[in-house]
Amino acid sequence: MSLESKEQHDLSPRDSAEGNDSLPSGVLLKPQKESSTDLKQFETNGQHRPYPRIHVEPQEKSHTNIKQFVIKKLQKNCQCSPTKWLPKYDLKKNILGDVMSGLIVGILLVPQSIAYSLLAGQEPIYGLYTSFFASIIYFIFGTSHHISVGIFGVLCLMIGEVVDRELHKAGSDFAPSLEMILNRSTLVNHTLDRTCDKSCYAIKVGSTVTFMAGVYQVAMGFFQVGFVSVYLSDALLSGFVTGASFTILTSQAKYLLGLSLPRSNGVGSFITTWMHIFRNIHKTNLCDLITSLLCLLVLLPTKELNERFKSKLKAPIPTELIVVVAATLASHFGKLNENYNSSIAEHIPTGFMPPQAPDWNLIPSVAVDAIAISIIGFAITVSLSEMFAKKHGYTVKANQEMYAIGFCNIIPSFFHCITTSAALAKTLVKESTGCQTQLSAVVTALVLLLVLLIIAPLFYSLQKCVLGVITIVNLRGALCKFRDVPKMWRVSRMDTVIWFVTMLSSALISTEIGLLVGVCFSMFCVILRTQKPKISLLGLVEETEIFESMSAYKNLQTKPGIKIFRFVAPLYYINKECFRSALYKKTLNPILVKAAQKKAAKRKLKEEMVTLSGIQDEVSMQLSHDPLELHTVVIDCSAIQFLDTAGIHTLKEVRRDYEAIGIQVLLAQCNPSVRDSLARGEYSKKEEENFFSIQKGICVLMV
CATH class of the missing domain: 3.30.750.24 (STAS domain)
Incomplete structure (x- = not known):
């Protein structure tokens, strides 16, 4: 065999395919021995030595029915997490951090749950229910040690838009039965009237959307379609959350001013709401406005102090709870509702309402809305769980996380709850206060249970403007993303454009359409990058x-x-x-060269010179450099x-x-x-x- 043919044989695709992972020099892989007769025959024919034949016996296909397949799939991917880590729990090392972080997150969740329930168009009690059940269920199914699952502003906004739309479809003639029941101190011993008022219908819509979102999330976990989240890039999610934050701020502005305005929904609700606000600005309630300004003056600086000195503080200052308590006392003893017509939370009942199934008749109306809500919920939860797992050196199962967040929505939907997901702000607080395991979620649930059973009625005189301020102040992190835009522009201009397009469409059009626009534009940018x-x-x-x-x-x-x-x-x-x-x-350019060669041959035959122009001049220029080199x-x-x-x-x-x-x-x-x-x-x-x-x-x- 000649040296050239030997080198070419060594560089053949089969060599490179089988030896793709380069071996150290001097390492020789010996194939199975072949008979000398076969080798001589190949050398005589001038053929290369063949590769040894490999006989691989295929595995037998398992004959499992659908029921066995589903059970096996669920047993593999859906497990009770505490059974793995709780027997190994280090009491001395972890208990103090878990209890401390659970208490602090629980204290923070009380005012936030009440505030975000208004954003979702629900009574305050339903926000407390949501955070309580989510904490318990994620403790059972979740694999992350650090994330805090509960009520989340962006999802509440999306739920609120669906609720308002369905209320508008159903009309406003609702019986006052539930309102009469809510004026009592407990709901446990009372039987609901069959008629349903506005609040009752709102939670029916909210729980039905929550149920469908949970079903989608569990289905995505079962079919292992977590890859859907890869289409939600960091720039897209950040732009979506920032755009939704503007919509949240807009929806809460009326509470800060004490205005009674209808909630705008659909395309352009951001602009419509501000138009309503400016048209009714003369009706501003001065009591609510002054209270809002005072709360902002307290909350904003203390939030900034918590951020700057979080390394020196053993625990963040629970400013929100302090403001809620102080505002409630001031409203109660100052009789702000009676004297100044200030809007208040009114009665928050104790105990738990009887379980109630979602309204199956509403599923066709809300099934499409639940798709976007479920994708946003699991994308944020999975990304946060993976981020903190990487930071602390452990692993999480993405599909198990989808099961966990799905069950956090399916099960609570029977207990008058709305959609939940992980939230970055509360997760950061949980991590910074010493959280080691999800046992802290049980402590958080106990704090919420204490509020639900005993403390809730004490918030009767709490002004709604205070809850609006708490919601707006918690948007500070999302709105501060504008600071990162110059850095993002230097790193990737395409990501910056995606961020702006998603942010503007989410704010100016609607949250659902904004998310769809962001995903489509992001995919278009991927195609554009490969096109150029x-x-x-x-x-x-x-x-x-x-x-x-x-x-x-x-x-x-x-x-x-x-x-x-x-x-x-x-x-x-x-x-x-x-x-x-x-x-x-x-x-x-071989096409131009070939054309020039043909014309040169014709010139040689005719023995006459033809001046080439336009493209032909370019060809002449190329030929002057002798393309055959x-x-x-x-x-x-x-x-x-x-x-x-x-x-x-x-x-x-x-x-x-x-x-x-x-x-x-x-x-x-x-x-x-x-x-x-x-x-x-x-x-x-x-x-x-x-x-x-x-x-x-x-x-x-x-x-």
Whole structure:
């Protein structure tokens, strides 16, 4: 066997495919022994030595029915987490941090749960129910040690929009039965009248949406479609939350001013709400306005102090609870509702309402709305759980997290609750106060249970403007994302554009449409990036085997007659023309050269000179450099992730065009996927055309 054929055999795709992971020098893989007769026969025929045949026996297919498959799937992916870590719980090491963080998060959740329930168009008691049940259920099913699951502002906003829409459809003639019951101190011993008032219908809608969102999340966990979250990039989620924060701020502005305005929904609700506010600004309740300003003056500086000195403080100052207690006392003893007509929370009952199934008749109306709510809920929960798991050195199961957050919605939907998810602000507080395990969630639930059973009626005189201020102050983190825009612009301009498009569409159009616009625009940007990829000619770094872009680095070496072209993107139908035109521009345009050669042959036959103009002048310029000096074009395929039919067809056309003028085309560093596509597309009959590396390919060419 000649040296050249031996080298070409060593560089064949089968060698590179089977030896893709490079071995240390000197390591030789010995195949099974073959008979000397077979070896002599192959050497006589001038053929390469064949690879040993490998016989693999396929596994028998298991015959399991659907019921067994579902049970096996649930047993594998849906487990009770405390059974794994609770027996190993280090009491001395972890108990203090868990109890402290649970108490503090519980104290913070009380005013936030009451405030966010108004955002969802519900009575305050339902926000407390939601946070209580979510804490207990996530403790049972969750795999993250640190995240805090409970009521979340953005989801409450989305729930509130659905509730208002359904209330508008149903009309406003509701019987006052529930309102009469809510004026009593406990709900446990009373039987609800069959008629349903506005508040009753609102929680029916909210719990039905919550049930459907939970069903979607459990289904996504069962079918392992967590990949959906990859379409929600960090820039998209950040822009969506910021845009939704503007909508939340707008919806709470009427409480700060003490205005009684109808809630605007649908497209353009942001602008419509502000128009209503400015038209009714003369009706502002001065008592509510002054209370709002005082609360802002207290909450904003203390929130900033908590942020700046969180490393020195053993626990954050529970300013929200202090403000709620002080405002409630001031409203009660000052009789602000009676004297100044200030809007108050009114009676919050103790105990738990009897369980009630979601309204199945509402499912067709809210099923589509629940899709967006479920995706946002699990995307935020999974991203936060993975972030804190990576920070603290443990792992979480994404599918188990989807089950956990799904059950946090399905089960509570039977107990008059609304949709929940993890929340960054409360999770940061939980982590910074010493949380070690989800046992802290049980402590949080006990704090909420104490409020539900005993303390809740004491918030009767709490002004709604105070709850609005608490909601707005908690948007501070999302609104401060504007500070990160310059840095984001320097890192990635495309991500910055995605952030702005998602933020503006979520704020100015609607939250659901804003999310859809953000996802579509983000996917369009991905396509745009592959349509206009980075393209360069490569040169060899001196005294190395490394090839780099000649436009990026100086003093790179080139081999005479060889051009190395790199295309940094998949080659498919969208960018095939970009690939072809860039290759011809960077190396040599074979179509123009071929046309010029034909015209030159005609001139020689006719023995007359023809002046070429336009494109022909360009051809003359190329011919003046003697295009035949270029004999090989090497295409570096290391950055081409995949090929489609159009991409393979383009490579065939390019090779045919170059071969027509005597230039060969070689493909280098093709990954297994590309090699597979080339083989299926019958690109090449000669295996040696696809070199394992650029350097080896050039070495063979120089022999």
